[in-house]
Amino acid sequence: MQSTIAPRKFLGLQLSRSNNGVLFRKALSTTTPHKPSTAEFPHGALSYHWDTTEPTASQLVHASKFFNLQPPKFLWSAEKFKTMDFGGSPEICFLGRSNVGKSSLLNTLLSKRIAHTSSKPGRTRLMNAFAVGGREDNASNRLVVLDMPGYGKGGRAEWGKEVLKYLGKRRQLKRAFLLVDSEHGIKNSDKQLLALFQEHSVPYQIVLSKADRIIFPDNRKPSPEVLALRLAALRKTMETIKDEVEPDPEGDLLATGEVIACSSEKWVGAKRMGIDAVRFAMLRAAGLELKPKITLAKPTEIVSFDELEMS
Numbered sequence: 314m315q316s317t318i319a320p321r322k323f324l325g326l327q328l329s330r331s332n333n334g335v336l337f338r339k340a341l342s343t344t345t346p347h348k349p350s351t352a353e354f355p356h357g358a359l360s361y362h363w364d365t366t367e368p369t370a371s372q373l374v375h376a377s378k379f380f381n382l383q384p385p386k387f388l389w390s391a392e393k394f395k396t397m398d399f400g401g402s403p404e405i406c407f408l409g410r411s412n413v414g415k416s417s418l419l420n421t422l423l424s425k426r427i428a429h430t431s432s433k434p435g436r437t438r439l440m441n442a443f444a445v446g447g448r449e450d451n452a453s454n455r456l457v458v459l460d461m462p463g464y465g466k467g468g469r470a471e472w473g474k475e476v477l478k479y480l481g482k483r484r485q486l487k488r489a490f491l492l493v494d495s496e497h498g499i500k501n502s503d504k505q506l507l508a509l510f511q512e513h514s515v516p517y518q519i520v521l522s523k524a525d526r527i528i529f530p531d532n533r534k535p536s537p538e539v540l541a542l543r544l545a546a547l548r549k550t551m552e553t554i555k556d557e558v559e560p561d562p563e564g565d566l567l568a569t570g571e572v573i574a575c576s577s578e579k580w581v582g583a584k585r586m587g588i589d590a591v592r593f594a595m596l597r598a599a600g601l602e603l604k605p606k607i608t609l610a611k612p613t614e615i616v617s618f619d620e621l622e623m624s
């Protein structure tokens with residue numbers, strides 16, 4: 314590798330002298346990809362909680378460690394519900410239209426390119442299961458995550474049948490995560506799936522994918538005003554989704570009262586957009602999240618009303 318000393322800038326060119334004294338030049342990119350620091354980016358604005366508590370900083374750190382302590386394990390692939398392996402660990406699955414970013418998100422969440430991704434819709438044809446956390450000999454602290462075939466363009470009806478059986482019958486399933494494109498919102502095919510969740514009493518949650526396309530569409534640092542406008546647009550999408558999944562606030566609710574926007578591709582400082590928040594939501598769905606310590610109040614003597622000394 315060519316090491317350099319004392320680079321100088323001149324007319325948009327970076328002049329550098331290599332170790333052997335030869336001058337070479339590099340064009341200075343005028344479109345340097347923007348890498349905003351964590352401090353300047355309001356990560357919390359990527360989530361909208363109307364019926365859940367926001368995770369604390371230590372819960373997010375715990376979630377990140379849970380997913381990174383050891384590599385995820387591929388468990389099984391199944392085309393048919395009846396050929397799926399049984400297992401005792403809680404399960405969550407990712408569903409959504411073809412190309413919405415399910416497999417990419419899974420790879421990012423699991424910190425490994427373990428699920429197959431493609432720019433062509435309909436490439437995930439099987440239900441694929443991966444294990445996160447836990448140990449070989451102790452599956453109790455383990456989460457099983459499923460990547461599912463997509464529907465819509467590129468999806469196939471017969472896979473849909475098996476996915477439906479899974480949704481209706483799988484006891485280990487704790488929550489289905491429905492991935493919706495941040496730019497396009499909920500489509501008709503998503504609505505059909507929402508109706509199926511209701512029909513089969515499947516708890517679910519919406520996650521918005523590809524949020525980088527809304528927040529950093531040109532991959533450059535926006536001014537604080539522009540960033541605020543883009544975050545407001547994202548918030549509006551999340552509020553619309555709330556209305557779509559929760560038409561009757563008094564009804565029998567299967568929807569988790571939160572939406573998280575994330576990106577599988579965009580780093581903001583040392584973090585990817587929304588990824589730890591999604592990890593936390595997955596753990597909370599399975600009851601594996603870091604629980605806040607509850608400090609009990611000191612027992613106090615209960616005095617009946619009659620015994621109260623009135624002054």
Ligand SMILES: Nc1nc2c(ncn2[C@@H]2O[C@H](COP(=O)(O)OP(=O)(O)O)[C@@H](O)[C@H]2O)c(=O)[nH]1
Pocket residue numbers: 409410411412413414415416417418429430431432433434435436437463522523524525526575576577578579
């Ligand atoms: N900009 C952007 N593109 C993404 C993101 N996630 C996935 N993609 C792209 O979307 C396409 C489909 O992704 P994939 O994960 O295979 O979608 P799936 O069919 O739902 O599993 C691929 O070309 C990905 O590179 C994201 O967070 N941001």
Ligand SMILES: [Mg+2]
Pocket residue numbers: 415416417429430431436437
């Ligand atoms: Mg896929």
